[in-house]
Amino acid sequence: MIRNASRLAATAAALFMLASPVFAQEPSASHLALAREVAVNSGMTRSFDAMTEPLLAQLQQMNVTRPEIKQDLEQVVAILRPEVEQHKQKMVDNAARAFAARMTEAELKEVAAFYNTPAGKKYVEVQPLLLDDIVRDLATWTQNVSEYIMIRARAEMGKRGHQLN
Incomplete structure (x- = not known):
């Protein structure tokens, strides 16, 4: 019975340790604000625009096939833009939460300081071109x-008396 109790205690401790990230302390408001600043100033959030703007543009393109709805579509897009x-x-x-979970406030x-420097701003500017x-x-x-791997693998296997096709 004591053995079962100690096993139960050990199992409970292990489960608690595995679940501990769920119970981790929420980042402070200043920590989240810095994380948000980094996410925005790094240019990362541009990809969100790159995904949403084409969807709105595609909706507006419907007026090409149905010109009679052009004005209504423009109004709908204007309504949807703030919601998007x-x-x-x-x-x-x-x-921001992902940054805050993986990086300290310091x-x-x-x-954030880097992204506010001229070099940091230049990095963000050229990053899409670099990518x-x-x-x-x-x-x-x-x-x-x-090709290199296959040539080298064939050569090495040939030394061992095997032929790769």
């Missing part, structure tokens, strides 16, 4: 590395 902005702000809040202060370059180069690099 509220949805976007929820994602910004989620991003770390976020340092990152375009990297994605383009990644395709070529992946192909080259794939």
Whole structure:
């Protein structure tokens, strides 16, 4: 019976430790504010606009096939835009919570300070262009590395008396 009680206590302790992130203390308002600042100033939240604006534009394009509804569609988009902005702000809040969960307030202060420097602002400005370059180069690099791996694997397997096709 004592053995069962100690097993139960050990199991309870293990479950509590596994669940402890759920019970973690909520970040302070200043911590969340800094995390939000980093999310916005880093340019990360631009992707939310990149996702929502085409949806609104697509809705407006319906007037191409039905010109008689153009004015009503424009009014609907005008009504929806602030609602979509509220949805976007929820994602910004989620991003801030993710930053706050993984970075201390002190770390976020340092990152926020960087994004407020000329170099930080330049980084945010060129980041989409850099990502375009990297994605383009990644395709070529992946192909080259794939070929290299196969050539090297065939050579090494050949040394061992095996042939790869």
